[in-house]
């Protein structure tokens with residue numbers, strides 16, 4: 001297979017290139033290159049290298065934490081603002097692949113790939129993140145739970161790119177749980193991000209991946225936990241886990257069966273709730 005490779009020097013140039021059919025954006029390349037080699041892109045005409053166009057930084061701006069789309073997993077996992085305030089995301093980033101890949105794999109690529117098993121996505125759901133999009137007629141912002149529309153599909157129009165992610169700045173407790181074949185270099189059979197904060201009343205947000213075509217919020221468990229007496233009892237945690245099992249709509253595939261995934265949805269939520277209990 002032959003294709004062109006472009007290295008645009010600004011966002012406008014990148015956007016014009018990406019409006020062409022068969023032109024695919026690449027940053028770390030850890031998803032894209034595997035797909036190119038595997039013949040996934042049947043009509044690939046060109047790769048468009050976005051390196052240098054988007055920020056790799058994490059900064060606090062007013063009441064938002066802004067994560068540049070080119071920020072790599074290891075930077076997210078060890079950044080003090082993220083570790084202090086958004087532990088679900090720090091743990092999710094640290095669970096991706098292995099050290100070498102985490103040094104090049106970006107959060108923009110993880111979300112841009114829009115896989116139901118992408119590890120940062122349930123954590124971003126639990127933190128009510130927004131996706132800042134550029135390259136179209138005008139900049140726009142989309143809540144993460146409206147960004148991904150199906151397996152490998154999202155709301156980006158031709159020429160649009162992810163500039164950054166914005167997370168409401170508040171101190172959360174949180175946990176990320178993942179069930180894979182092994183600890184490192186393993187794609188999730190199911191994953192779960194939990195965030196909790198208290199602004200006078202308790203808030204729980206739970207994102208669950210690999211149990212449907214996109215990440216699901218476990219709203220029944222969230223509402224139940226918010227109304228429950230605190231600290232949470234074992235019975236409350238057990239009931240919340242039951243809601244996670246009921247919410248999960250997994251399929252059987254090469255990585256796992258639907259019955260096992262459903263049961264494990266409950267186990268992962270139980271583990272996550274116990275992890276943030278103290």
Ligand SMILES: Cc1cc2nc3c(=O)[nH]c(=O)nc-3n(C[C@H](O)[C@H](O)[C@H](O)COP(=O)(O)OP(=O)(O)OC[C@H]3O[C@@H](n4cnc5c(N)ncnc54)[C@H](O)[C@@H]3O)c2cc1C
Nearest residue numbers: 025027028029030031032097105106109110112113119162
């Ligand atoms: C061995 C191995 C193990 C892995 N393990 C895991 C794992 O445990 N968990 C996990 O979640 N993932 C895993 N992955 C997948 C991958 O590493 C991640 O999804 C990574 O975050 C992708 O980032 P990237 O910069 O390499 O993306 P790229 O490959 O460069 O791009 C991925 C997709 O996103 C699009 N894209 C990238 N940036 C933008 C942007 N700014 N705007 C719009 N679209 C964009 C690209 O067009 C492409 O479709 C693994 C991959 C490998 C090879």
